[in-house]
Amino acid sequence: MASKGNSTFSVFGSDTAITGDIKASADLHIDGSVEGDISCSSLVQGETSSVKGAIEAESARLAGTIEGSIAARELVILKTAKITGDVFYDALTIEQGAQVEGRFAHRDARAKTPAQSAGKPELAVAG
Template sequence: MATRNSSSTFSVIGTDISIRGNIDASADLHIDGSVEGDIACAALVQGEGSTITGAVMAETARLAGTVNGSITARELVILKSARIDGDVHYDALTIEQGAQVEGRFAPRANERGNGKAAAASAGVKDPANSDEPKLAIAQ
């Protein structure tokens, strides 16, 4: 994954744009249109009316539209308008009440094996030094 910095740029895929193919962006990405393919980027913001059909991999993701595919993100926010059909892998997760997810939730630290080294390498920062990822339910 690309490292974010203060001079980071972003790209916008507007509502009138439909893309077929994978997207690999080192910058932040805002999607309001339709994407059929896998997406890898530093940070993803998905608009309410957008559709992604494919896997999503991002350091941070804020999803408000429809995703048909797996999602892997260090920090993930699923808004109430989101409709997700696929497995969700995360380090820190926030879900607004009303969001719909058909799939399994799995902390990324558990995929790499249990232990403090796995949690540290996954970027999990817990004041209690717990190996458990953070989960927040927004209301």
């Protein structure tokens, strides 16, 4: 991943609770709770973290609780994740034991009807 100059990384600790949308060009690591939408380059969500809102990122590694839609180019859902919402991705890895209540769709399919999206998205299941 290329970036302008020095790479920026922001961490929200487990004692942090945010209400409102987060927009960052930086990479984010969230262990606390967020009520609002998150838009960033790269997101790492800790096991104790909870997000109520939509997530949009180039890459995301999710391990906590999420209530909302997720759109990511590269998405990794770890076994501790509990997701309620639709998931849009280009490349997807799901560890055995992850819980997802929602639909999975390739990101190109967001603008198409199911009959039009005949492409084969990449899917990997980690054990």
